[in-house]
Amino acid sequence: MSHPQSVFDNTSFFGETILSRRRQIIASITLRAQLEQLKQTGRYDCFKLKWHPIYDDKSMWPVPYHLFWDSDVAKWIESACYFLQREYDASIDLAVRELVDMIRDAQQPDGYINVHYTVVEPQKRWSNLRDMHELYNAGHLIEAALAHHKYYRNNHFLDPIIKYVSLIHCTFGTSEAQLHAYPGHPEIEMALFRLYSVTKSQEAYELAQYFLQERGSPSGQHGMHYFDWEAQQRKEDPYTRPNTYPERNSHWYCQAHKPILEQETIEGHSVRAVYLLTAVADMVQLHHKGGKTLSNPDAWAEAVSRLWTNMVGKKMYVTGGIGAIKQWEGFGCDYFLPTGTHEGGCYAETCASIGIMMLAERLLSYDLDSSYSDIMELCLYNNVMTAMSLDGKQFSYINQLASSDIDKSIREDWFWCACCPPNLTRLFGSLGGYLWHVQESETKVAINIHLYTTANLSYTTALLENVSLQQISNWPWDGHVSLDLSSQSRSVTIRLRLPSWCHEQFEITPSPALDDFSIEKGYLALQPSYTNVHKKFSISIGGFEPRYISPHPYTAQHALGIARGPIVYCMEDTDNPWQHNYFRDVALKKSEPISEEAKSMANGEDYIGLRTKCWLTREDISASTAGPIFDASIGEDTSEKSAILIPYFLRANRGGNGEMRVLLRRGEE
Amino acid sequence: MSHPQSVFDNTSFFGETILSRRRQIIASITLRAQLEQLKQTGRYDCFKLKWHPIYDDKSMWPVPYHLFWDSDVAKWIESACYFLQREYDASIDLAVRELVDMIRDAQQPDGYINVHYTVVEPQKRWSNLRDMHELYNAGHLIEAALAHHKYYRNNHFLDPIIKYVSLIHCTFGTSEAQLHAYPGHPEIEMALFRLYSVTKSQEAYELAQYFLQERGSPSGQHGMHYFDWEAQQRKEDPYTRPNTYPERNSHWYCQAHKPILEQETIEGHSVRAVYLLTAVADMVQLHHKGGKTLSNPDAWAEAVSRLWTNMVGKKMYVTGGIGAIKQWEGFGCDYFLPTGTHEGGCYAETCASIGIMMLAERLLSYDLDSSYSDIMELCLYNNVMTAMSLDGKQFSYINQLASSDIDKSIREDWFWCACCPPNLTRLFGSLGGYLWHVQESETKVAINIHLYTTANLSYTTALLENVSLQQISNWPWDGHVSLDLSSQSRSVTIRLRLPSWCHEQFEITPSPALDDFSIEKGYLALQPSYTNVHKKFSISIGGFEPRYISPHPYTAQHALGIARGPIVYCMEDTDNPWQHNYFRDVALKKSEPISEEAKSMANGEDYIGLRTKCWLTREDISASTAGPIFDASIGEDTSEKSAILIPYFLRANRGGNGEMRVLLRRGEE
Incomplete structure (x- = not known):
């Protein structure tokens, strides 16, 4: 079994991609800044x-x-x-x-x-x-x-x-x-x-297997739940509990309310939840590929799958963030996804989305399905990358989709609970291990490409043959990826992820024959019949037009955001000085065209900015005097404005008042 | 000062109104049923x-x-x-x-x-x-x-x-x-x-004044907050706390986080909050009319007003319910008003809306403004009345606007914490005191009518003259109210509430001259110049057409409901067998006409049912497989249905599966 942390050095990044730039910043700036924090504190x-x-x-x-x-x-x-x-x-x-x-x-x-x-x-x-x-x-x-x-x-x-x-x-x-x-x-x-x-x-x-199997037993220690037993040993009153436990016996806070195999929905502290599931996926993978026997392996695989599905479908923000509730840094009920403190919550901790990437990587290793890699990429380019400033010196712990007076869109140098900053650096350090998986059997090698960027993979087979693959692209800004395969004697299958938002729009050059490729669960497999002939080829993936997105209707949010490829955008006050009240009164309309503008950050990083029309609802909506019932026609008296949007991961790098929003009200067409 | 509980017997109800029917049921059935519960338990x-x-x-x-x-x-x-x-x-x-x-x-x-x-x-x-x-x-x-x-x-x-x-x-x-x-x-x-x-x-x-003035002092007892001091006396660990305290020191739970005069927003347990404010309003009123001096009376009046405004504008459901959060039976942040457990909460305790009626009555006694009586009536006919079954034997404690598998739309015989059932009976017992206020000065009498129904007021002045006023109406089903005044020698001003939803559409018969009336803060005052001549007259108040209503846009709910006069309607599964999933996939459109149907409940109580078209979103919205991001166009593939609506206060009286919803998704026109 090859974890990203073990194989990342098979990958070398080069060029000026978003990812290589961040790795460069971390190597030259961030590691030292964090070391200085370790020393000062x-x-x-x-x-x-x-x-x-x-x-x-x-x-x-x-x-x-x-x-x-x-x-x-x-x-x-x-x-x-x-x-x-x-x-x-x-x-x-x-x-x-x-x-x-x-x-x-x-x-x-x-x-x-x-x-x-x-x-x-x-x-x-x-x-x-x-x-x-x-x-x-x-x-x-x-x-x-x-x-x-x-x-x-x-x-x-x-x-x-x-x-x-x-x-x-x-x-x-x-x-x-x-x-x-x-x-x-x-x-x-x-x-x-x-x-x-x-x-x-x-x-x-x-030990690892024991921890997973014992977790949540109602009677593990002298007939008691372990956490209750140890609290009794500590002579704690049953109503004494940490602030993170809203009520007594809130063992769901740490996913110990019942055995993992019996958990139907993902609950509690979000980082704990995804770390735990990553370990379960590891255990399943070790059963399938690592030669370790596991009783009831299907039940374990199903548990991870069930909780993953619950998470991504009902408890995840459009930015890949998870965790709506500040008190327990974790999940609310299904579809409870307010986007900021003023709406009732939004936590979306950096570490949690890093954990999702770990979990997705494990799942991809035994169940190749682009729905996992889509989420992995969504997390990387949005909730994770937004947590570090462009200069590599500031970090965010929570990553709300809408700021407010209480929680502005800002970053900090460090935290007393400093889990997130070094988690970002270790993720970027081992990022090469997330780009692709190499699968080797006696006669075959397959390379499954999960993330596109500019990088080189160098892999040595069990027979000490070298297989290498280079990808060059301007991802995530456009979908053209040039590939260059080199292998000594082996046949290599290359599987290319087709993101869901590309809707299977792609073009391979040179064009493969029908027998040369197949598509399964969001991966296009180019057979050796093709790769043996075409060592250099390219894929152009479509779907990079800006598009309107929305959260699930059951979130009870009637909202629109804008995404382009894997990048989710936001509005910031610095670009849109006409706004007030943290964009709370701004509406988008999904029929309105969105235009692109090539832009650069102060440090020279290029990005694509977006511009569209939006509507500012009349200000007196916020001055509520009418009681709880509104005439249903209110809110339609609006003025048209021009809105500028920037990738969410670039927020809070250009001054301003910390007013930012990803999801805007959805205006009537 | 005349509290409703002291003057209710100046009013006698008669006829077959909603209110007199309920008083009849309580007198003949409910009091005995509750007595039986007292004995059994x-x-x-x-x-x-x-x-x-x-x-x-x-x-x-x-x-x-x-x-x-x-x-x-x-x-x-x-x-x-x-x-x-x-x-x-x-x-x-x-x-x-x-x-x-x-x-x-x-x-x-x-x-x-x-x-x-x-x-x-x-x-x-x-x-x-x-x-x-x-x-x-x-x-x-x-x-x-x-x-x-x-x-x-x-x-x-x-x-x-x-x-x-x-x-x-x-x-x-x-x-x-x-x-x-x-x-x-x-x-x-x-x-x-x-x-x-x-x-x-x-x-x-x-004693009452002391309790109000001392409340929330950070250092009242030996330099400590009283509740902290007494917990220390009990030798409680600082992290030991009731389940209702989400975190330690959640003294906002009982409005003791700071002195009342410093409280900017209404917080915590909703019943406690409105009981407390009712007492503050009492104290202000005693200052104005009861001869008790109070230091800083304006600050106390402003505190009540400020917290009332916060409550009705930002923390109240369209049914007059308050309290979104089950754990502390109280308020969330501003505009946090999910309508059911599956959306993240909704409590709307019966006692809380009864408390709002008490508070509104006190406010009306020194600040005549129909915004108070509108809320008083909203609470009465919706969140309060929905809490008792038509047979007078079952009650609800929480009154959600949308039911779910966890919290169906049902009622119970009794509760271990049985505050609500006898609160309903004592409210209806003293209800006469809420209909109108008589103001008497040396030379003048004024009668301010807050609630319309069929009832007689008989008032004896300080000089032992009798003033009586009869109102006969079919309120809340239509707006025609016949009035019959009788007074011996005094001139009487009659002030008639104009509900906000009537938009000042009214007609007085016989028609008054311009000098005979004025309108101030939602009350139409008929001067003695008119009432001396016309002892019998009538008012027809408009606005009884069914109308679409919505919660404040900041609740992040894009929803429509239907109201008619003061009555808020709901859909129940028993009338709408085509529905599934607790009406979660049903949309209304505000341009769609609503028709009325005269109906009767099984016990003979007449009501007006409503019918309109609605749209059932395709069922697969609930089967989420697509991850956190939706294509913004989803949810529009709908089928048209005919919806039947019933007053919310009549819900759960006709069998069915307990599926009910007040606010439906707002469909695109």
């Missing part, structure tokens, strides 16, 4: 296990400010190792080495590694699995160690981590002396499956 | 202070099942006394006498009366003002005693209650030995102001 030195003043701060319960520091450091190391593989950087290398040495020194004699439970509450290890992110932090350490192992080609970091995994393996499991527990915040499961894939550690596999 | 005997098995049930915290029993009994006594005044009923009279005797016997030597804190937790009086409804129960006892005093014309019940009020007056106040507290659930404030109005008890007035 105390994170860099935390594994020295000295007391830090912030540890005295008891104002937050149950999660103190420093609880995720281990993972912040780990995610930065992981990102750094990916980018070191791209291009050596002595200062980054030095920091990684220092950090790893500190982590090694922080390991306790029995293998345990965790800052909080070594320094702050040394007697309370494993006493609050629900809230305290101990296993989450361990998971990120595993991922960091795997990245380190891959780049440095030594076990300096991996060995202590394997020792830690052994300790965890002893601690959790089915025997009476073990805790029948699982992490409140899933993450370690996918880290463990990856560890297994790299090292064949049976402990890692068993 | 243990409430009837609770003041005997014996142990009841339910007191052992510790599964609910902090509010045990029996906590409101005192108020349930009190509200039934209050209702019973109002209806005894209408027509004597020996069994009801007997029950009232028995209950009052039991309450008298339950009084402790110091005056204290409370079942829970006498029987279950006798050492913990006043230890949890936030949650335990001790003062709320006391408030309802006061109201019951006032009703008893009015009907029985003795002090058998009122005397012990006055003693209890003295105890409370000693307990709460500004001095160091007193608690600087106020009730978590307001109610006692308005009861105390009414007690003052009847008895001139200074203790009652002072």
Whole structure:
């Protein structure tokens, strides 16, 4: 099994695409800016296990400010190792080495590694699995160690981590002396499956599978739900609960309200949900391709599929964001997708959409279907990329589709809970692993292209033959992709994703014969009969005209947005000074033509801007004096305006007042 | 100051109006059915202070099942006394006498009366003002005693209650030995102001004013917020909280997040909010008309006005319901008004709309403006009346505008928290007090008519002259109202409400001269120059054509409903068997004509049904496979259907599957 984090270096990006530009910015700017944040905040030195003043701060319960520091450091190391593989950087290398040495020194004699439970509450290890992110932090350490192992080609970091995994393996499991527990915040499961894939550690596999199978058991520990049992051990009143639990026993917050196989809808904290499902997909994939037997594999595959379908069809924003509710950073009921705080919520956390990309990549590896890659791309170019400023120094954690006085369209340098910024960097570091999958059997090689850009794939087969494929395109601005295949002796099938919005408009040059290709579940497969003859060929994918989009009618939003290819657009106050009230009174009409304008950002990045007519409803709608009932004809007295739209991922880079909206009112034609 | 509960018996209903029918049903059926519930559940005997098995049930915290029993009994006594005044009923009279005797016997030597804190937790009086409804129960006892005093014309019940009020007056106040507290659930404030109005008890007035002035102080008790201080006294962990508190310190739940004068928007539990504001309006009115001085009276009046405006303009359903959120039975953010559980919520508690009627009545008494009476009527004929079945035996607590599998359109016999059923009966018992206000000055009498129906007003002036006014109408089905004034010597001004939906279409017969009338803030004033000449006259109010209505555009609902006069309509599955999915896929178009049909319910009650064309969107909208983005043209492939609508207040009386909806999708014209 080949995870993106393991095979990303088969891909090299080149040219001036959106993706290569961001990788360049992260390598040259972002990694250093984040390292500086680690140093300024105390994170860099935390594994020295000295007391830090912030540890005295008891104002937050149950999660103190420093609880995720281990993972912040780990995610930065992981990102750094990916980018070191791209291009050596002595200062980054030095920091990684220092950090790893500190982590090694922080390991306790029995293998345990965790800052909080070594320094702050040394007697309370494993006493609050629900809230305290101990296993989450361990998971990120595993991922960091795997990245380190891959780049440095030594076990300096991996060995202590394997020792830690052994300790965890002893601690959790089915025997009476073990805790029948699982992490409140899933993450370690996918880290463990990856560890297994790299090292064949049976402990890692068993532990991950145990966490997934035990999760949500109503009677796992002494006849009780584990989280209830451990709260009782902590002598907590049953009505004592974190702020994230709206009511007592809100175990759905961390997807532990029932066993995974019985969950019908995706619930709770959105990052936890997609991390968990990624691990389940890993387990299914290991059954199909990794030689691990799994009881009831179809039920596990169906659970992931069912929850994915619920998520993308009923709980996802048009930008690929998920999570409507701030309190639990997660899902509301089906179709509950208000687009901003003033409408009742919108969270759309950056990490959640990164998790969706991970999950989609796993699903694509055993169920090639463009509906997964469409969502992966939607997330990448919209909810994920909008979370970093063009200068690579600022980030957003929540990504609303409509700003308001309370939540303006802005970004921050850093967060006390800093999960998102290093998640962005590690995603972009391993992004090559998301572009394509290589499938190799004894006689055949297939390359499934999920994302178009400008990059080169170099793959070595089991027989040590080299297969390489180059794609050159100006994606996502146009749909022309030139491909250049090189393989020594093998026949290669190339499968090209046809995004749903292209409606199967495409043209291959040179034109293939009917027998040379087939289309299945949104992928066009070019057979060896074609690729053996045509090493250089191109595809032109259609559907790049700007188009009006809307959310599902059951969202009760009568709204229109505009998309072009995979890019969702927004309006910003800086382009549209006539607007007021965060574009709340602006309507689009779907019959109105949209024109394109070639534009550049201040840093030279080109993009396609859009312009159309819109209608500004009379201002007095907001001055409500009429009570709850409106005459149905109100709101039609509007004035025509010219609207300028910019890709959502470029929002908040050009000053302005932070007024932005993706979905506008849908005007009557 | 004359509260509806004090002057309702100046009004006698007659004829076969919607209102008189319901009063008849309550008198003959409902009071007995509720009495039977009191007896079956243990409430009837609770003041005997014996142990009841339910007191052992510790599964609910902090509010045990029996906590409101005192108020349930009190509200039934209050209702019973109002209806005894209408027509004597020996069994009801007997029950009232028995209950009052039991309450008298339950009084402790110091005056204290409370079942829970006498029987279950006798050492913990006043230890949890936030949650335990001790003062709320006391408030309802006061109201019951006032009703008893009015009907029985003795002090058998009122005397012990006055003693209890003295105890409370000693307990709460500004001095160091007193608690600087106020009730978590307001109610006692308005009861105390009414007690003052009847008895001139200074203790009652002072106590009510203190509760209002102290509420929300951030540092009232030893420098702390009272509710935080008392939780500390109870040794509660700061993160221990009732399920109704979504996060710790959610003191907005009970309008105690800041002093009332500083509150900018109406928040939290909706019943508490409107009960509280009713008391504030009482206090303002007592300043203007009751001879009580109040510091900063304009600020108090402005606070009520500000919060009323916020409520009716931004937080009220088209049916007069308030409260979108189930968890705290209260308000969401501005314009957050989903219409059912499947859309993200809708509570619209019966008691809350009854509270709005109380508040509107108080506001009308010092600020005559038809915007208040329009809302009062909207609540009465829609959210309030829909809460009782036609047979008078079943009730609803929440009144959603759209039902779903989770919350069907049904009613129940009773509730463990049974606040709503007896609130309906006491409202209808005192309803005469809401129809009109009589204003008397030395030389003038004015009668302000807020609600039209068929009823007679008989008023005795300070000089013991009789003024009477009869109105006969078929309201709310048509707008013709015949009036017949009789006064001995006084000149009488009659002010007639012009509902906003009549758009000032009216005709007075005989026609008044221009000098004979004026219109101000939605009331048409007929001067003595007219009424001295024309004792019998009539008004025909227009606007009874069925009309399309919509919620505010900022609710993000692109929806249409239909209203006729004050009546809001709904669709039910029983009339529209072609529908599926709770009318979620049905669209109305505002250009489509609506026809009327004279109909009768099985019990003989006539009503006007409506019929129009509607459009059923193709069913596959609900089968979402396309991900979060819809082609903007989806949803237009519809089939035309004929829709039958029935008044919302008549829903769920004719069988069917409980599928009902008020607001339908708004189709493109």
